[in-house]
Amino acid sequence: MIERIQVERSSRASRFFAVVGLFLLGLLIAAPFFGNRSILYLLVEIFVYIALASLWNLLAGYTGLVSIGQQAFVGLGGYSLFALTIFTGMSPLLAVLVAGVIAALFAIPTGFVVFRFKGAYFAIGSWVVAEVYRLTFAQVSTLGGGSGTSLPVEIVRQIANSRAERDSVIYWAGLAIMVGVLTVIYLILRSRWGLALTAIRDSEAAAESVGVDNYRTKFLIYFLAAGATGSIGALISLQKLRISPDAAFSVNDWTAFVIFIVVIGGIGRIEGPFIGTILFFILREFFADLGSWYLMFLGLFAIVMMLIMPKGIAGWLAERFDLQIFPLGRRIILPKDKQIAFSQFKTPETSEKRSTTKVNDD
Amino acid sequence: MPSKLLETRGLIAFYGDFQALFGIDFQIETGETIAVIGSNGAGKSTFLKSLVGLVRSKAETISFDGQAIWGKPAYRIIAEGISLVPEGRRLFPSLTVEENLSIGAYSRRKGPWNLDAVYTIFPVLKEKRTLPGTALSGGQQQMVALGRALMANPKLLLCDEISLGLAPIVVREIYQQLERITANETTVILVEQDIKQAMAVADRVYCFREGRVALEGRPSDLGREQITKAYFGV
Amino acid sequence: MDLAATLLDGVLLGGLYALFAAGLSLIFGVMRLVNIAHGDLILLSAFVALTVTAYFRIHPLFSLLLVVPLMALLGYALQRAVFNRTLGEDILPPLLVSFGLSVFLQNALLQIFRADSQRLHAGPLETWHIDLPFGITMGALPFLMFIVAVLVIGGLQLLLYRTALGRALRAVSDDGEIAQVMGINNAHLYGVAMAISLAVVSVAGVFLGIRANFDPSIGPTRLIFAFEAIIIGGLGDLWGTLAGGVILGVAQALGGRINPGYQILAGHLVFLAILTVRPQGFFPRTR
Numbered sequence: 001m002i003e004r005i006q007v008e009r010s011s012r013a014s015r016f017f018a019v020v021g022l023f024l025l026g027l028l029i030a031a032p033f034f035g036n037r038s039i040l041y042l043l044v045e046i047f048v049y050i051a052l053a054s055l056w057n058l059l060a061g062y063t064g065l066v067s068i069g070q071q072a073f074v075g076l077g078g079y080s081l082f083a084l085t086i087f088t089g090m091s092p093l094l095a096v097l098v099a100g101v102i103a104a105l106f107a108i109p110t111g112f113v114v115f116r117f118k119g120a121y122f123a124i125g126s127w128v129v130a131e132v133y134r135l136t137f138a139q140v141s142t143l144g145g146g147s148g149t150s151l152p153v154e155i156v157r158q159i160a161n162s163r164a165e166r167d168s169v170i171y172w173a174g175l176a177i178m179v180g181v182l183t184v185i186y187l188i189l190r191s192r193w194g195l196a197l198t199a200i201r202d203s204e205a206a207a208e209s210v211g212v213d214n215y216r217t218k219f220l221i222y223f224l225a226a227g228a229t230g231s232i233g234a235l236i237s238l239q240k241l242r243i244s245p246d247a248a249f250s251v252n253d254w255t256a257f258v259i260f261i262v263v264i265g266g267i268g269r270i271e272g273p274f275i276g277t278i279l280f281f282i283l284r285e286f287f288a289d290l291g292s293w294y295l296m297f298l299g300l301f302a303i304v305m306m307l308i309m310p311k312g313i314a315g316w317l318a319e320r321f322d323l324q325i326f327p328l329g330r331r332i333i334l335p336k337d338k339q340i341a342f343s344q345f346k347t348p349e350t351s352e353k354r355s356t357t358k359v360n361d362d
Numbered sequence: 363m364p365s366k367l368l369e370t371r372g373l374i375a376f377y378g379d380f381q382a383l384f385g386i387d388f389q390i391e392t393g394e395t396i397a398v399i400g401s402n403g404a405g406k407s408t409f410l411k412s413l414v415g416l417v418r419s420k421a422e423t424i425s426f427d428g429q430a431i432w433g434k435p436a437y438r439i440i441a442e443g444i445s446l447v448p449e450g451r452r453l454f455p456s457l458t459v460e461e462n463l464s465i466g467a468y469s470r471r472k473g474p475w476n477l478d479a480v481y482t483i484f485p486v487l488k489e490k491r492t493l494p495g496t497a498l499s500g501g502q503q504q505m506v507a508l509g510r511a512l513m514a515n516p517k518l519l520l521c522d523e524i525s526l527g528l529a530p531i532v533v534r535e536i537y538q539q540l541e542r543i544t545a546n547e548t549t550v551i552l553v554e555q556d557i558k559q560a561m562a563v564a565d566r567v568y569c570f571r572e573g574r575v576a577l578e579g580r581p582s583d584l585g586r587e588q589i590t591k592a593y594f595g596v
Numbered sequence: 597m598d599l600a601a602t603l604l605d606g607v608l609l610g611g612l613y614a615l616f617a618a619g620l621s622l623i624f625g626v627m628r629l630v631n632i633a634h635g636d637l638i639l640l641s642a643f644v645a646l647t648v649t650a651y652f653r654i655h656p657l658f659s660l661l662l663v664v665p666l667m668a669l670l671g672y673a674l675q676r677a678v679f680n681r682t683l684g685e686d687i688l689p690p691l692l693v694s695f696g697l698s699v700f701l702q703n704a705l706l707q708i709f710r711a712d713s714q715r716l717h718a719g720p721l722e723t724w725h726i727d728l729p730f731g732i733t734m735g736a737l738p739f740l741m742f743i744v745a746v747l748v749i750g751g752l753q754l755l756l757y758r759t760a761l762g763r764a765l766r767a768v769s770d771d772g773e774i775a776q777v778m779g780i781n782n783a784h785l786y787g788v789a790m791a792i793s794l795a796v797v798s799v800a801g802v803f804l805g806i807r808a809n810f811d812p813s814i815g816p817t818r819l820i821f822a823f824e825a826i827i828i829g830g831l832g833d834l835w836g837t838l839a840g841g842v843i844l845g846v847a848q849a850l851g852g853r854i855n856p857g858y859q860i861l862a863g864h865l866v867f868l869a870i871l872t873v874r875p876q877g878f879f880p881r882t883r
Contacts (some may be wrong), residue, residue: 066691068632113868116875119687120630124823125871128864131820135861251816256699263692292703299700306693307681414777440779448777454770457763464760465767469779514779 028175032168040171044239046281047178051232052254053261053273055225058185061268062197063221066119069126071255072110072133073103073226075248077233079137082243085155086143092159093173096234103230107223115219127251134249148244156241170239177235181228186270188221197221201268260302266314275313367392367518367549368413368444372422375405375412382408383419384573390518390566395550397560397581400570401593406553407449409570410520413551414446415439427517441469445516449523449553451507453495460491462506466513473515480509483539501532508536518549525556537563557589571595599853601732606849608734610842611742612807615800616822617829617837618749619793625832626769626789627683632694635819636701637794641667641801642810643705646714656716656806663798671794672787679790680783698815705812716805741803745841748796749834755792765789817860824867830877839879843870 032040052070059065080099084090090098110129117125138146160166188194199207200214208214233254237243247253257280265276287294309316368390375383383405390396398406412419415436424432431439445466453462463480481488484505490498495506504524511519521540525533537559544550544563554560561567561581569577569592577584577592620634631637641663648659678697682689724736756762768775768785776782804810804818821844829840844863851862870877 060688066688068695113872116871120628120691121823121827123632123691124630124820127816128820128824128867131817132861132864132868135864139857139861256695259692259695263696267688292707295703296700296707299696299698299703302696303678303693303700306689306696307678310689416773416776435781436776437779437781440777446777448774452771452774454767454774456766456770461763465763465778465780468760468764510778 025179029172032171037164037167040167041239042281044171044174044235046277047174048232048236049258049261049277049280050273051178051181052229052258053265053277054182054185054270055228056255056258057262057267057270057273058188058221059225061262061272062189062194062201063218064201065218065222066123067114067126067222068123068251068255068259069114069128069130070225070229070258071249071251071253072126072130073107073229074233074236074254075130075133075137075245076103076106077230077235078237078243078248079143080230081234081237082143082149082151085158086152092155092238093169096173096177096231096238099234100227100229100231103233104223104227106230107226110226111219111222115215115222130249130251134245137249138245144244146245148242148247151238151241151243159238170235174235174239177228177231181232184224184228189270193217257298260298262312263302264305264312266312266316266318268311269314269318271314271317272312279313365392366390367394368424368426370413370421370424373409373412373419373424374421375408375417375419377408377417382417382573383412386570386573386575388568388575390549390551392517392549393544393547394565395544395552395563397552397554397564397567398570399554399557399560399567399589399593400576403572404570405573406570407522408573410446410522410551410553413439413520414444437469440514441471443471443515443517444520445511445514445518446520447504447507447511447522447524449526451500451503453503453506453510455494455496457495458492459487459495459498459506462495463487463491463509463513466510467515469514471515475512475515477513480512483542484509501528501536504528504532504536505539508539512543512548516548518551519543521550521552523553523555525554525559533559569593600730602849602853603846604732604734605738606846607842608738608742608845609849610825610838610845611738611745612800612803612841613821613825613844614745614838614841615741615748615796615803616818617825617841618745618752618834619796619800620819620822621826621831621834621837622752622796623789623793624826626765627786628687629679629683629690630694631679631793632691632819633697633701633815634694634797634822635817636698636705636812636815637667637797638801638804638818639705639810639812639815640701641794641798642716642805643709643714643812644798645716645802645805646709649716656718656802657721660799660802663802664795667798667801668791668795671790671792671797674794675787675790676783680786683786702812702815709812711811711813713809713811714805715809716802718806722806737806741807744799744803745838748799749838752792752796752834761788821863824863826877828867828870828877830880833879836877836879840877843878 028043031043035043052074056067056070059067059070077099080102081092081095084095084098085092114122114125114129137143143149156166160169189197196207196217199210200217233248237248240247261276261280262272263276264279265274266272283294283298287297305312311319366389368388370386370388373383373386373388374381386405386409388409398409400406408417411417413424415431415434415438419432421432423430426439426442426444429442431442431444434442454465457465460477463477467476481491486502487505487509490502495503498506508521508524511521524536528536533556540550541563552560552564564581567577567579567581567584568575569589571592572595576595577588616635616638620631623629623631644666645656645659645663648654648662649656652659652662678693679690682693718737721737721740725733726736726739728734754762756766764775764778764780764785765788767778768780768782772782775785825841825844826837827840828843829836829838844867847866848859848863852859854862
């Protein structure tokens with residue numbers, strides 16, 4: 001007689017957090033009704049960074065693609081938005097989506113070039129490509145050249161009639177994009193595809209030997225991430241109502257800060273970007289007027305984190321308290337008598353006293 | 363009077379979370395040649411790597427020439443006088459034959475071994491000394507690996523599967539040279555799959571199985587059945 | 597002949613780029629470490645030289661006597677205290693640590709020296725020139741820079757292939773585990789490699805400072821130039837890196853001739869084109 005072994009996908013903790021999350025989402029949706037302008041603006045910034053950080057985490061933490069060039073797609077998305085609305089009269093909100101598609105299309109030749117590099121050289125290569133985009137757009141005078149341009153008033157009015165409405169519309173667009181990006185990422189990681197990514201991250205050779213097509217899988221993720229980043233970039237420029245090559249393709253704003261968020265929050269964990277973004281904005285609130293001291297501190301903080309807490313805060317929490325907010329693993333719950341037999345396999349080094357065993361966890 | 367050159371008591375070793383050795387008690391006296399035999403995965407290579415500091419290990423004692431060497435980094439252990447001929451040769455591909463030999467002397471220990479001495483016992487290496495190490499045949503590479511380990515003028519020489527992948531006639535030639543070397547007061551621990559060859563040159567034999575010592579004694583005292591039982595555990 | 601002059605400029609500029617690249621190439625070869633802060637360390641050297649020349653009132657080239665050992669010491673300390681802890685299978689920790697270092701350095705320099713453009717003044721050396729046939733004049737300084745680049749790379753090659761230290765460095769880069777079994781203290785040797793790298797970086801920094809205006813923000817672009825020179829030339833060979841630097845310099849010079857705004861972009865485009873068509877570079881050393 002074969003005992004039933006249960007496979008459980010979520011723990012009590014994660015179910016609790018899911019309920020909390022839904023409640024929070026409801027609050028956020030309602031925010032424009034009782035929040036003021038600057039709060040909404042700040043929230044959109046937070047949404048943007050959570051989304052960008054989650055995407056970078058997907059690329060670096062799960063797919064093993066460490067890119068220092070995602071700002072290329074932020075800029076491409078922004079410039080696509082401006083081009084679409086100014087030259088084709090497309091509605092701004094639709095243009096945000098289409099900008100994402102355009103960015104994804106650009107990811108094809110871009111990826112073809114940068115994928116010739118491996119590892120750390122891929123990182124620098126992606127940066128070079130971003131620089132090429134920045135320098136090229138600085139030459140495009142119809143979109144403002146080196147100093148950039150503002151979004152024409154007629155187009156701004158297309159978003160919504162009053163300023164308050166505009167703020168709300170952009171806010172909801174930002175919220176929608178963040179939720180959309182997070183949902184897609186979560187679904188990818190929970191699916192078989194997610195297992196493939198973890199396999200690639202752990203050992204490319206081993207992954208190939210079980211039939212994972214490394215190149216195609218990575219390219220697909222890169223493509224999707226580029227598209228999402230493009231839409232986010234479009235939204236950023238829409239909110240700013242202005243675009244310039246240095247701002248749109250800024251390595252500091254769209255890559256350095258994102259990397260810090262992911263590293264400090266916890267790379268390779270879904271919770272990481274959340275924790276990192278919250279910490280980042282708290283730090284910004286208190287220290288940003290210190291200018292270069294603030295950035296020096298961030299740099300130092302990132303170094304120290306990598307040295308003593310390489311898995312970030314989320315990783316530390318997970319290891320210390322076995323806390324997982326987003327369940328990605330599958331836990332085997334053994335029937336009672338099997339648990340005793342299993343304990344014979346304990347090695348002296350592991351001090352696992354738990355009756356459940358984790359498989360395929362991050 | 364022969365003295366204990368190396369002694370381990372309760373040696374355990376891990377690869378990450380996986381335990382490979384479960385408490386090895388071992389001793390060797392100066393001038394002895396000991397063979398360590400056992401099937402694949404028995405822990406023989408792990409044992410040598412633990413001695414030299416390449417593998418994380420724990421023990422009640424590991425003492426070498428009167429010094430406790432447990433926990434010391436590999437480069438210090440080499441300086442104390444233990445040398446390893448690694449499994450699979452592991453020559454440095456960017457270095458020529460002569461450079462591979464010379465780097466063996468990095469720890470600058472004093473002794474009879476130098477380039478000339480190595481070329482005397484392995485003359486073919488002198489001809490090929492400017493070639494990259496990897497351009498040589500398997501047997502010649504093994505000679506380089508052996509020579510490289512000798513250049514450190516070790517008190518204790520550890521040989522990990524030096525017969526692996528080599529034709530029998532080549533193996534015999536290498537073991538002949540090994541006898542000349544060991545006649546020289548060098549103490550040797552040989553890990554070997556080729557039981558016959560190992561037993562022929564060894565003063566004592568240890569048989570490992572699944573990370574433990576299953577049998578120990580002089581080759582003349584150990585019967586075939588005894589060894590098979592220890593080797594395979596049946 | 598204007599075109600010839602441009603080409604010559606490009607070739608000589610290539611020497612500087614090769615200097616940028618040599619240090620980066622060395623540590624990648626020895627420990628597979630890509631130091632994102634490399635460009636900022638070049639700038640740090642330039643600023644250290646600035647301070648030294650101002651304080652001691654000496655010529656920038658003499659400041660090398662102090663700057664080179666200082667930077668070498670910093671390299672050793674940096675490697676042993678920070679980078680050694682990041683080395684291993686995972687490429688992320690060294691990348692992210694060096695990235696953090698890059699941001700830290702840029703802003704530290706900004707804090708100390710402000711964002712003003714600086715320059716190292718080389719006195720009469722700046723205006724000396726050598727008259728070549730066909731009416732071309734070659735600046736003494738760019739020529740000197742190129743000669744120094746050749747000497748440095750030659751010196752590195754000598755070190756790597758004719759000294760015991762170089763042998764040890766090559767062994768460690770081949771097989772770190774067995775290198776230990778030779779009695780090599782890997783941690784120390786990595787420190788030495790980084791010290792050499794920063795010594796070369798400091799020479800590059802001083803020449804950078806003499807050649808053009810500099811400020812704390814231009815570090816990352818120097819890293820990119822170094823990287824491009826290495827890739828164009830092909831991984832693993834320092835002379836190849838020199839060639840790569842020259843090709844990059846020439847591409848930039850030609851681009852700049854068409855339009856000053858195109859200079860850097862031209863270099864990037866040539867780099868990408870070469871990468872697409874010949875990804876292993878022109879002179880890769882096969883291992």
